[in-house]
Amino acid sequence: MLYNQILVRFGDLTLKGKNQKEFLRKLYELMALKMKGLNVEIENTHDRIYIHLNDVPAEEVVKRLEYVSGISSYSFVVKCSNDLKDIKTTALELMKEIANKDITFKVETRRANKNYPLHSMEVTKQIAGYVLANHKLLHVDVHHPEVTLHLELKGNSCYLYNTEVRAMGGYPVGVAGKGLLMLSGGIDSPVAGYLAMKQGVEVECIHFESTPLTSIESAQKVIDLVKIMARYAPKNKINLHMVPFKELHMALLDNVPESYNITIMRRMMYRIASKLAEKKDCLCIINGESVGQVASQTLRSMNTINSVTSIPVLRPLCTYDKLDIIAISKKMECYDISIKPFEDCCTVYVPKAPATAPRIEKCETFEKAFDYEKLVNEAVEHTNSITIDVDSDIDLSLLGLEVREVVAELKK
Helix, strand or coil: CCCCEEEEECHHHHHCHHHHHHHHHHHHHHHHHHCCCCCCEEEECCCCEEEECCCCCHHHHHHHHCCCCCCCEEEEEEEEECCHHHHHHHHHHHHHHHCCCCEEEEEEEEECCCCCCCCHHHHHHHHHHHHHHHCCCEEECCCCCCEEEEEEEECCEEEEECCCEECCCCECCCCCCEEEEECCCCCHHHHHHHHHHHECCEEEEEEEECCCCCCHHHHHHHHHHHHHHHHHCCCCEEEEEEEECHHHHHHHHHHCCHHHHHHHHHHHHHHHHHHHHHHCCCCEEECCCCCCCCHHHCHHHHHHHHCCCCCCEECCCCCCCHHHHHHHHHHHCCHHHHCCCCCCCCCCCCCCCCCCCCCHHHHHHHHCCCCHHHHHHHHHHCCEEEEEECCCCCCHHHHCCCCCCCCHHHHC
């Protein structure tokens, strides 16, 4: 292929006004980290980033660009001089590469170099006329072309491209501060983490493990999900906090009516998450709740559960339906891990008739039946924090988890 560069566009970052420089600095930094180890050159300009491929396969660069939030779109480009003859020759070579059958096309010119002797329309006419005269399979259609050849004149150069690929969008991870993601082993919470990172929130993860009430494989699922999420993190690393939840779990089963078990369990999780968020300098809690999806996610349930914390709770999935969430999960490559049949503490004992409109005062009454504050503080104190990177190989036996044999149904 002729392509020798990739042109990267900023999107929403251009709307940041006086903060734009800081946002762009973060983006440059993030992109450089993701390209580490590749023999590419990153050229920063005020409104674009150009990645010089230096014979590195474009596919490898694009794979890494998919993990960079803050990029609106990118294009494979050919760079040549701004000499009209050079542009004509390059344009024809590019169109011969992409057009091996009868197609319609048009040329669009963007002239950032206002000192260029020809106006944009004049350049467009000359290039289109030359390509049309020398490529017998092309036909002009300025309204609905199959291919649009873009020319961008900047300084002494011209950049030519015919595609624009949408990227992750949003803002660079970290510009919005840090949040604590409540991560189960399911489909929803990793997607919520991805969407939060897409909007510039750096995440740490908290997981409530109840081994041996739950299998150790459920903990392994979580670690595998964090490894995938770490692809989007600034240094390919995410901190994971494993909370020992068994004692609280048992106290809930012994003291709380079945219909309120999930509601009060979630209230305990929020209490623990709030304490850990404060310790880890996280400005918010993030979870994978989607309005109405299950009993604990009705608005009344959310209100009752949320009442135990004053920390902002972000719910990136609150308006998503399940198919939307699954599509993102598959794009992230989390889906096949998330659907492995190993249950976490929220699903191992599901009430037959959970309360869908639980009342705060009832929860407070049921919670008086046991010393939950002591158990919450002990869970926080004994939380095991580890750093997961994309290549982590964690020995679960070192985390102090209690192992039980997986039942036959879960092995299937």
